[in-house]
Amino acid sequence: MTMKYQDLVRQIEKKQSFLCVGLDTAVEKMPKHLHQTPDAIFRFNKAIIDATHDIAVAYKPNTAFYEALGVAGWQAFEETVLYIKSKYPEMFVIADAKRGDIGNTSERYAKAFFEQLPCDALTVAPYMGSDSVQPFLTFKDKWVILLALTSNNGATDFQFTGEEKKLFEKVLDTSKNWADEQQLMYVVGATQAEMFTTIRKHVPKSFLLVPGVGAQGGSLSEVAKYGMTKDCGLLVNASRSIIYAGSGHDFAEAARAEAKKMQQEMASLLKEYR
Numbered sequence: 257m258t259m260k261y262q263d264l265v266r267q268i269e270k271k272q273s274f275l276c277v278g279l280d281t282a283v284e285k286m287p288k289h290l291h292q293t294p295d296a297i298f299r300f301n302k303a304i305i306d307a308t309h310d311i312a313v314a315y316k317p318n319t320a321f322y323e324a325l326g327v328a329g330w331q332a333f334e335e336t337v338l339y340i341k342s343k344y345p346e347m348f349v350i351a352d353a354k355r356g357d358i359g360n361t362s363e364r365y366a367k368a369f370f371e372q373l374p375c376d377a378l379t380v381a382p383y384m385g386s387d388s389v390q391p392f393l394t395f396k397d398k399w400v401i402l403l404a405l406t407s408n409n410g411a412t413d414f415q416f417t418g419e420e421k422k423l424f425e426k427v428l429d430t431s432k433n434w435a436d437e438q439q440l441m442y443v444v445g446a447t448q449a450e451m452f453t454t455i456r457k458h459v460p461k462s463f464l465l466v467p468g469v470g471a472q473g474g475s476l477s478e479v480a481k482y483g484m485t486k487d488c489g490l491l492v493n494a495s496r497s498i499i500y501a502g503s504g505h506d507f508a509e510a511a512r513a514e515a516k517k518m519q520q521e522m523a524s525l526l527k528e529y530r
Contacts, residue, residue: 257345258397259376261438264348264463265487267313272523274488275515276314276350276465277304278495279336280321285500287507297322297332300507302339304499307508308515314348314491315340316465334373341374348491349376350401350465356381356388363391370395377401379443379465382427386434393435400440402431405455407445407468428458437462444483446474446492452482461485467493469518476518480525488526494518 257263268274281297290296305315315336322333340347355365355378362380369375370392377399380392392400405415405424415424431440437459444455446468455464464483468474469492476492483490498518502510 257341259348259399260397261463261487263346264313267346267348268488268526271311271313271519272526273311273313273519274490274492274522274526275312275518276316276348276491276493277308277312277498277515278352278467278493279304279315279317279499280495281317281332281499282321283325285496287503287505289505295332295335297325297329298335298339300499301332301336303508304511305336305340305344307512308498309344309347311512311515311519312347314350314493316350316352316493316495318352318495337373337375349374350491351375351378354379354381354403355392356384358384359387359391362388366392366395366398370398377441379403382431386430389431389434393439396439398439400435401465402427402440402442404428404442405444405448405451407447407474411445411448425454425458428455432459441465441491443467446476446479449475449478449482452479456483456485461487461489463489463491465491465493467495469494476521477525480522480529484525484529486530488530492518492522 279301286300290300293299317336322329337349340349351369369378379401382402404427416422441463444464444466446466466479469476498511498514501514
């Protein structure tokens, strides 16, 4: 299933949710009874996905957590993506890989995630400019999610530099010449909630992928207040607070309960701010 802009909007409306579950799966944080299980990472992910698929609208596996484990880790990443798209094809799958390189290298990255794997979107670093991003945009039924304003402490080192226009604002304005909101999203950290008004002046319709809610302390209500559009325009990611909500045999049920709490708040925010 190709995920177009309106397909994503319909999923948000149907589920009354704009929750993205981050599958940042670390073996040492998984329930101990799974540690010696064959395909432990995939089994963990599968249980989380099965428990939350009717609550979340997107999943975002972070490739670093899989690549760090070598071939077995990458196999778990592939199995996870393939499982989501085969069992729950309506789900939006984001490969959080933060790729970005010269054109011919970006072309290969795009093929890896969009041809070899059925990912719907890929996070991309825009630092090298248009020719490093365009190869991803040639896949017209896929999405590019550009890093714009991140939630880490070091974000101020570069992203806020500039006098009349900050670097993150230049990223937003320049990238609008490459594609529109039908294919381009942006990463904006929840810990920068006061900046969402500024962000929306530059990209009033685009979806924003918002990390930093949950374990990192970002405010979901503040994000919705300043960042929501009539189509919602938000995918709020929560990783650790959901997938590690429980450490026993009922870990998937605990994850569902935590995801449900967020979904219920999201349902209220959708009514309030749209």
